[in-house]
Amino acid sequence: MTATLEQRLDAFRRLDDVKLTFARRDWFPGTSGNLSIKIQDEPLQFAVTASGKDKTKLSPEDYLVVDGDSRPVDATSLKPSAETLIHAVVYQKFPQAGACFHVHTVWNNLISELYFGQRAFSIQGQELIKGLGIWEENARITVPIVENFADIPTLAAAIEKVxxxxxxxxxxxxxxxxxxxxxxFEAKRHLEAFEFLFEYHARWLQLRQAVVSTTTN
Ligand SMILES: CSC[C@@H](O)[C@@H](O)C(=O)COP(=O)(O)O
Ligand SMILES: [Zn+2]
Structure with missing residues (x-):
């Protein structure tokens, strides 16, 4: 069975909301980023951003519906995001996932570079960890880092593994x-919590460095 028109329009409207909210934060520099919302599980179909669009704008050609093989469900001239396979991997590995968002920000790039050579970024004792749905006292989270393979199937396989x-x-x-x-709603909350933790940690390292240099000079 294929997604109904109503289901598609609902997913597209939700993607519009998320896209405009993230665009206001400059989270889509240079057409980067992609977003998806799952429409149905069996067979998997999800709405995803079309590739290479200016994601700070709305147009009737912003989204299309694809299947679990990242292929458009309908005949269309639109190309799905070049990274659609990563969304498919997330939905296939976690059937409970209903939305998946990708952004390039200075803070998430800096964190991945600061932990160069390491396979994860770890942080503990921050209130915003609760934004990830983790409520233990003094919780520690470890976010996996994969290398940026240009070949998307290789990148998606590396992501699937970790x-x-x-x-x-x-x-x-x-x-x-x-x-x-x-x-x-939940995917947005998770992304916002991650971004807060990345920015906090990168700024904290910077400030600590500044304090250490003033006290040792
Ligand atoms: C233009 S830089 C970003 C792309 O290479 C890619 O990483 C990205 O996030 C957007 O690709 P897209 O195909 O528009 O979904
Ligand atoms: Zn990207």
Whole structure:
């Protein structure tokens, strides 16, 4: 069975909302980033951003519906995001995921570079960890980092290997982050929590360095 027109329009409207919110934060520099919302599980179909569009704008050609093989469900001249396969991997590995968002920000790139040579970024004791749905006292999270393979099937396979149900996101070194959740609201909350933690940590390292140099000079 294929997604109904109503289901598609609902997914497109939700993607519009998320896209404009992220665009206001400058989270789509140079047409980067891609977004998807799952429409149905069996067979998998999801709405995804078309490739190479200016994601700060709305147009009737912003989204299309694809299947689990990243192929458009309908005849269309639109090309799905070049990274659609990564969204498909997330939905296939985590059937509970209902939305998946990808952004390139300075903070997520800096964190992946600061931990160059390491396969994860870890942080503990920050209130915003609760934004990821993790409520233990003094919780520590470890966000996996994969290398930025240019070949998307290789990149998607590397992501598939490291993602876990406990942490709803993965960093791609010097590229960006993918974050997901049960629906668009939750995926957005997760992405915002990750971005807060990345910015906080990068700024904290910077300030600590400044304090150390003033006290040792
Ligand atoms: C223009 S830089 C970004 C792209 O190479 C890619 O990483 C990206 O996020 C957007 O690709 P897209 O095909 O528009 O979904
Ligand atoms: Zn990207």
């Amino acid at each position: 993602i876990t149900p406990e942490i709803p996101g993965v960093l791609i070194r010097n590229h960006g982050i993918y974050a997901w959740g049960g629906n668009d």
